[in-house]
Amino acid sequence: MKTIPFAKIIGHTLPLEFIANGLTHGPIGHAYLFYGPEGVGKDLIASRFAMALLCEHSSRTGDACDACDSCRRFTNDNHHNFQLLRPEGAQNYKVDQLRELRRNVSLMAYHEGRRVYLIPDADKMNPEGANAILKTLEEPSSGVVLILVTSQSIKLLPTIHSRCQKVRFGRLSDHDLEPFLIQEYSLDKETASLLARLSEGSPGRSRELTLPSVSQLRKVLFSELTRHRPENLSNAMEMPKKINDMRKNAESEEDIKIDIQTLYDWMLFYFRDLLVYRLTKNPDLLINQDFKNEIAQISSRWSWSAIRSSIQQLEYLKWVAPKNLNNQFCLESVFLRAYQSFS
Numbered sequence: 544m545k546t547i548p549f550a551k552i553i554g555h556t557l558p559l560e561f562i563a564n565g566l567t568h569g570p571i572g573h574a575y576l577f578y579g580p581e582g583v584g585k586d587l588i589a590s591r592f593a594m595a596l597l598c599e600h601s602s603r604t605g606d607a608c609d610a611c612d613s614c615r616r617f618t619n620d621n622h623h624n625f626q627l628l629r630p631e632g633a634q635n636y637k638v639d640q641l642r643e644l645r646r647n648v649s650l651m652a653y654h655e656g657r658r659v660y661l662i663p664d665a666d667k668m669n670p671e672g673a674n675a676i677l678k679t680l681e682e683p684s685s686g687v688v689l690i691l692v693t694s695q696s697i698k699l700l701p702t703i704h705s706r707c708q709k710v711r712f713g714r715l716s717d718h719d720l721e722p723f724l725i726q727e728y729s730l731d732k733e734t735a736s737l738l739a740r741l742s743e744g745s746p747g748r749s750r751e752l753t754l755p756s757v758s759q760l761r762k763v764l765f766s767e768l769t770r771h772r773p774e775n776l777s778n779a780m781e782m783p784k785k786i787n788d789m790r791k792n793a794e795s796e797e798d799i800k801i802d803i804q805t806l807y808d809w810m811l812f813y814f815r816d817l818l819v820y821r822l823t824k825n826p827d828l829l830i831n832q833d834f835k836n837e838i839a840q841i842s843s844r845w846s847w848s849a850i851r852s853s854i855q856q857l858e859y860l861k862w863v864a865p866k867n868l869n870n871q872f873c874l875e876s877v878f879l880r881a882y883q884s885f886s
């Protein structure tokens with residue numbers, strides 16, 4: 544497994560300090576829960592933490608040394624004391640997987656040396672699976688460390704929360720993210736600044752935005768939105784289909800899957816910008832810097848209630864919409880509600 548030294552990770556000062564302190568001064572807990580927004584680097588840091596927990600020298604440096612036998616085995620994916628779990632079911636971890644983990648952990652009670660289990664997407668467990676993990680956490684074997692990672696900690700049982708040392712990750716600031724984007728993707732400062740705002744401090748999401756078809760989709764969506772006349776019913780009926788077709792075209796062009804949540808986010812940013820401009824008349828506060836002139840021109844075209852209703856609807860969709868829900872049908876409610884607030 545490829546990892547990055549803690550010193551090269553951008554942002555996350557507090558979680559990294561906490562981890563390094565545990566490695567150098569102890570004590571090491573038997574279970575950790577890494578939680579925070581998606582795409583900010585939790586998995587990356589969790590795998591490096593696992594490597595450091597097994598490293599022969601980390602108690603001196605607070606990070607893996609990349610040179611000892613253990614570190615080499617970890618990097619080559621043949622460390623016998625490390626296991627990375629992945630959901631084997633369509634959506635979730637299988638119960639058998641988690642029961643197997645439990646058996647494995649208890650068998651290792653008399654095993655020499657530390658053993659580390661990394662469980663990404665820890666929220667993807669059904670109640671039976673969560674129960675199996677809970678039993679593992681309730682009867683910790685010495686030397687065993689479990690690292691659970693989640694972007695949706697609310698879905699985990701409170702009893703799982705209470706049995707783990709919790710490490711909270713936040714979004715990266717624009718200040719941290721911009722230089723990273725400039726260096727990583729050879730972007731100019733203006734584009735990096737736009738991407739940092741659009742990705743809300745998530746390097747993972749900004750990576751998606753550097754794909755040509757994704758950035759093109761956003762541009763086309765925006766020009767459609769800025770042309771949209773919210774008081775016109777036929778226009779309100781057309782928008783959802785247009786948006787759906789745009790997404791399908793972009794996906795087929797580069798053979799990628801564009802997360803529907805991303806689409807909702809872009810639309811939320813658009814309405815948020817309309818609101819902000821109406822309130823402040825300050826274009827520097829807008830997220831969509833590349834469309835600030837258009838937003839300034841059309842923000843008065845939208846009524847307060849239409850903007851508010853659209854934001855509420857999109858927030859709701861973002862929260863409830865399963866990934867396979869019909870996008871066009873969902874969006875119709877957004878545009879029709881906006882239209883109704885004019886009539």
Ligand SMILES: [Zn+2]
Pocket residue numbers: 598599600601607608609610611612613614
């Ligand atoms: Zn090492």
